[in-house]
Amino acid sequence: MKSMGAFGFFMLFLAGIALVNLRGVGERKAAALAVVTKAELITPEWRLLEFADSTNDFAGDVRLHFQDDDRVAVAGPCNRFNGQFELADNRLTVHTLAGTRRACGNEVMQAETSLLDILAATDKLSIQERTLLLQTTDGKTLARFVAAAYTEGE
Secondary structure (H helix, E strand, O other): OHHHHHHHHHHHHHHHHHHHHHHHHHHHHHHHHOOOOHHHHHOOOEEEEEEOOOOOOOHHHOEEEEOOOOEEEEEOOOOEEEEEEEEEOOEEEEOOOEEOOOOOOHHHHHHHHHHHHHHHHOOEEEEEOOEEEEEOOOOOEEEEEEEHHHHOOO
C-alpha cells in the first residue's frame, strides 16, 4: 500500500514539473510570436552582443539604429553604413547598404563583412526582453543585439 502512495505522489510531482515547463514554453512561444512594431525597433540603438557562428572582440563596437524614415544606420568597428529597411510581420529586409571605405586591420574588416552578410541573410526578427534577435526564416539566430541604453546604465 505504501508503494501505491509513493507512486501516486511521484506521478503528481512529475505532473507538476510538466505543467511548469509547459507554461514556460507557452510564454516563450508567445514572445516569439509577438509582432515587433516599428516603434519597438527604432526606439533604442542596438549594440551587438554576439554573432551566432563566431566569436569576435568587436561586439560592443557594432551598433544598429533603425530610424522612423525606414533607414538603418550601422556603425561597425571601423566603417559606417546606411541604407533602407522594411519591416512587415516580423520580417526584416535590409536593402543594400552604402558605407565608408576606411582600411582597418584584417580582423576588423572580417567582422564588418560578417555583419553585412548577416544583415543580408536576415529574414525575420524578434525582440525579447530588450534583446533583438536577427534570424533566418527557419528561426536560426544569426546575431543578438541589446538595447544600448540598458547596457550603459541610462
